[in-house]
Amino acid sequence: MENLAPHFIELIRRASTDLPADIEAALHQARAGEDEGSAAQTAFDSILENVRLSRAHSTPICQDTGTPIFYVYYPTGWSTLALKKQIREAVEKATQMSYLRPNSVDTLTGKNPGNNLGDDFPYFHFEEWEEPYLKVDLMLKGGGCENVGAQYSMPDSRLEAGRDLEGVRRAVLDAVHQAQGMGCAPAVIGVAVGGDRGSSYIKSKEQFYRPLDDVNADPRLAELEQRLAREANTLGIGPMGFGGKTTVLSVKIDSLERLPASYFVTASYMCWADRRRSLIYRDGVATIE
Amino acid sequence: MASYDLQIPISEETIRSLHVGDQVRLYGTVVTARDAAHKYMKDTFFKGAAIPPAEQAIYDELARLWKGGVMYHCGPVVAKDDEGRWKFVSAGPTTSTREEPYEYEVIQRFGLRAVIGKGGMGPKTLAACQDYGAVYLHAVGGAATLIASYVKEVLGVYKKDELGVPEAFWVVRVEGFPAVVTMDSHGVSLHEKLYEESRARLAALM
Numbered sequence: 468m469e470n471l472a473p474h475f476i477e478l479i480r481r482a483s484t485d486l487p488a489d490i491e492a493a494l495h496q497a498r499a500g501e502d503e504g505s506a507a508q509t510a511f512d513s514i515l516e517n518v519r520l521s522r523a524h525s526t527p528i529c530q531d532t533g534t535p536i537f538y539v540y541y542p543t544g545w546s547t548l549a550l551k552k553q554i555r556e557a558v559e560k561a562t563q564m565s566y567l568r569p570n571s572v573d574t575l576t577g578k579n580p581g582n583n584l585g586d587d588f589p590y591f592h593f594e595e596w597e598e599p600y601l602k603v604d605l606m607l608k609g610g611g612c613e614n615v616g617a618q619y620s621m622p623d624s625r626l627e628a629g630r631d632l633e634g635v636r637r638a639v640l641d642a643v644h645q646a647q648g649m650g651c652a653p654a655v656i657g658v659a660v661g662g663d664r665g666s667s668y669i670k671s672k673e674q675f676y677r678p679l680d681d682v683n684a685d686p687r688l689a690e691l692e693q694r695l696a697r698e699a700n701t702l703g704i705g706p707m708g709f710g711g712k713t714t715v716l717s718v719k720i721d722s723l724e725r726l727p728a729s730y731f732v733t734a735s736y737m738c739w740a741d742r743r744r745s746l747i748y749r750d751g752v753a754t755i756e
Numbered sequence: 757m758a759s760y761d762l763q764i765p766i767s768e769e770t771i772r773s774l775h776v777g778d779q780v781r782l783y784g785t786v787v788t789a790r791d792a793a794h795k796y797m798k799d800t801f802f803k804g805a806a807i808p809p810a811e812q813a814i815y816d817e818l819a820r821l822w823k824g825g826v827m828y829h830c831g832p833v834v835a836k837d838d839e840g841r842w843k844f845v846s847a848g849p850t851t852s853t854r855e856e857p858y859e860y861e862v863i864q865r866f867g868l869r870a871v872i873g874k875g876g877m878g879p880k881t882l883a884a885c886q887d888y889g890a891v892y893l894h895a896v897g898g899a900a901t902l903i904a905s906y907v908k909e910v911l912g913v914y915k916k917d918e919l920g921v922p923e924a925f926w927v928v929r930v931e932g933f934p935a936v937v938t939m940d941s942h943g944v945s946l947h948e949k950l951y952e953e954s955r956a957r958l959a960a961l962m
């Protein structure tokens with residue numbers, strides 16, 4: 468297999484320094500909705516100026532370049548071992564090039580190896596598919612917003628929330644309220660309903676790969692996504708928790724099978740610096756979207 | 757709400773004149789410190805009867821820089837320029853509440869006048885701001901390239917090898933670093949206020 472590491476470095480560079488167009492457009496729209504001269508509007512001005520500068524200088528949008536989460540879709544016959552090796556090599560190089568901050572820390576010793584590598588770092592998911600080409604989705608998931616994610620085991624008596632979509636709505640609104648501005652609002656909220664504790668968290672984060680204008684195929688969830696985004700924005704938390712009209716940019720929901728005994732609602736929080744990019748490698752040609 | 761240019765070191769009188777919502781720009785020397793740095797300070801400087809001799813020099817240096825000075829909760833992305841000098845590439849604030857258990861004592865011991873971070877801090881830090889004359893300044897989280905452009909020079913770094921790049925004490929000179937006062941020395945916290953207001957709005961949705 469040929470060495471794709473240079474393409475993976477470029478994927479990391481783009482993810483870290485070049486905010487996707489749909490996110491940037493949503494931030495512009497949010498700015499326009501805030502009161503003239505408010506702290507919220509000033510925050511959006513800084514955010515948008517930062518997005519522009521980072522792209523122009525090819526420097527990380529945020530210094531917390533997060534956990535690199537790679538979803539690798541490969542045609543039959545490819546070696547996942549080789550792909551993993553090349554991606555790890557690219558992560559190390561991209562760290563040397565300051566596209567990534569050395570972020571992986573040994574939990575027990577507190578030591579930082581300085582290269583973003585560890586037994587379980589970065590995070591990988593491999594999936595063989597029927598397409599004749601390779602696709603690698605990368606998201607950089609920041610720590611501040613990760614810390615404000617929340618999981619609810621339903622029913623939840625504090626929220627008077629049961630095992631239905633009304634219960635999901637209550638849980639998600641509570642999660643947004645608890646987060647306040649601490650996860651660098653405004654956010655995209657990824658929600659998973661069902662699963663076990665682990666699979667539910669993973670599914671909630673997979674929602675961040677969806678484009679913002681993506682409409683949920685399930686009309687019940689599509690409606691709830693819209694409603695939650697609208698209602699969360701009445702909370703008044705605003706960008707950075709300065710107060711304002713935009714607390715979330717979008718809410719994305721999916722469900723997964725559960726056991727009769729369990730009903731989890733998991734809300735993952737993605738900060739405004741919603742960094743994701745995809746590499747497509749087809750017939751020897753690499754493109755980044 | 758007003759705007760101020762603040763020269764570091766900052767006097768208590770100046771700090772007491774600031775109120776929640778004021779916008780400031782900072783000029784002078786700032787030192788970064790985040791999770792591991794706070795734990796280090798607690799374990800090394802505040803716990804035992806005496807500071808271990810090997811750590812005395814760094815204590816003295818921090819004491820000099822932070823008397824009337826400014827701490828920044830930040831773990832930067834750094835690079836070396838062609839002449840081997842460090843520079844900040846990307847350097848926004850990190851979440852401050854994790855330092856809540858430590859900050860009262862740090863403000864008290866060092867005489868800090870301002871702590872920059874994001875997300876705000878809790879009642880103990882608010883009390884320290886009142887008791888000793890300090891403010892909490894909120895920078896724009898994630899605006900890291902923009903903020904790095906106000907960091908004009910890296911003057912030094914402590915504990916880089918032990919704590920790692922993000923966790924080290926970086927001593928930097930800033931010019932025009934922008935932030936908003938969200939906790940003042942009069943016991944007012946924008947974060948507390950918004951938490952309560954948004955809780956009332958949440959109740960209306962439930």
Ligand code: SF4
Pocket residue numbers: 529530531532533608609610611612613649650651738739740848849850897898899
């Ligand atoms: S939450 Fe996001 S924008 Fe904020 S500091 Fe972390 S990675 Fe950066």
